[in-house]
Amino acid sequence: MTTNRTFTMIKPDAVANGHAGKILDHIIQAGYKVVALKYTHLSAEKAGEFYAVHNERPFYKDLVDFMISGPIYAAILEKDNAVEDFRKVIGATDPSKAEAGTIRNLFAKSIDANAIHGSDSDENAAIEGNFFFAENERF
Numbered sequence: 053m054t055t056n057r058t059f060t061m062i063k064p065d066a067v068a069n070g071h072a073g074k075i076l077d078h079i080i081q082a083g084y085k086v087v088a089l090k091y092t093h094l095s096a097e098k099a100g101e102f103y104a105v106h107n108e109r110p111f112y113k114d115l116v117d118f119m120i121s122g123p124i125y126a127a128i129l130e131k132d133n134a135v136e137d138f139r140k141v142i143g144a145t146d147p148s149k150a151e152a153g154t155i156r157n158l159f160a161k162s163i164d165a166n167a168i169h170g171s172d173s174d175e176n177a178a179i180e181g182n183f184f185f186a187e188n189e190r191f
């Protein structure tokens with residue numbers, strides 16, 4: 053089933069570099085409605101749980117350390133074809149391969165500090181949104 057929602061995090065590098073406002077505006081200009089939004093600082097436990105799917109990968113520890121290095125913005129976003137279109141809006145995971153004008157091309161420095169997360173499937177969008185937001189935090 054295709055749903056019209058995806059989940060995103062503006063990562064610690066983008067927040068620390070003062071890019072969060074520009075990234076949120078970019079997302080809204082791309083046609084997304086912000087359904088839920090939270091400014092938060094992940095604990096090691098929460099970040100490890102969020103990225104548990106990667107816990108066998110060599111980059112897992114660095115990923116968790118990076119994600120707890122500063123506050124993030126978490127959001128649920130709504131638009132037709134939300135997941136697939138958002139992957140185009142943010143660009144490739146490795147910013148050196150991200151197309152011009154994508155969020156990672158504009159604001160990310162490396163595959164670790166890559167500015168933004170976007171869900172890779174409708175199923176994960178629902179799981180990730182539920183990880184951060186209760187029903188009464190969505191509008």
Ligand code: CMP
Nearest residue numbers: 106111115145163164165166168169170
């Ligand atoms: P994200 O979309 O948040 O999902 C997992 C993250 O792991 C990814 O963005 C990258 O920031 C990070 N990462 C670090 N190294 C790699 C890698 N070799 N392949 C995929 N993701 C990586």
